[in-house]
Amino acid sequence: MTRTAQCFCGSASISVSGEPRMHAISHSTDSKRRTGSAFGISVYFLRSDVTETKGETLVYAVQRKGDDQESHFCKTCGTTLFWYTAARPHLIGIAGGCFPDGCLGELTMSANHAQKLAWVGLPDSWKTTG
Numbered sequence: 001m002t003r004t005a006q007c008f009c010g011s012a013s014i015s016v017s018g019e020p021r022m023h024a025i026s027h028s029t030d031s032k033r034r035t036g037s038a039f040g041i042s043v044y045f046l047r048s049d050v051t052e053t054k055g056e057t058l059v060y061a062v063q064r065k066g067d068d069q070e071s072h073f074c075k076t077c078g079t080t081l082f083w084y085t086a087a088r089p090h091l092i093g094i095a096g097g098c099f100p101d102g103c104l105g106e107l108t109m110s111a112n113h114a115q116k117l118a119w120v121g122l123p124d125s126w127k128t129t130g
Helices: 029-036
Strands: 003-007 014-017 021-025 040-046 052-054 056-064 070-072 082-084 093-094 108-110
Touching: 003 056, 003 082, 014 082, 014 093
Parallel strands: 021 108
Antiparallel strands: 003 014, 014 052, 021 040, 040 093, 056 070, 070 082, 082 093
């Protein structure tokens, strides 16, 4: 199955095959800042699952001990579309909200759960990390 995520204006996209290796809500400060919201939806695929990228993206790189990150965002509208991290070198993270509704299935994980805002409610069945 091939899935395509695209930015807000539609000028940049990324297509992937295969199944997500991780599909989670992230409560990290970085995810909150990336989305301007209470959390971010992050979907990780193998880098080798990327079948196509279209449009022009700009890169914002952050260097941290052990977890350098490179985020690609649309040159036109600024939507963060995908990213790479040193902590997961074999994976590519893609913003879950950039995929069409329903193509990924239900989330099952809450990452960086200790940083979750108190008013955010999640299913008890979800796995939690951090």
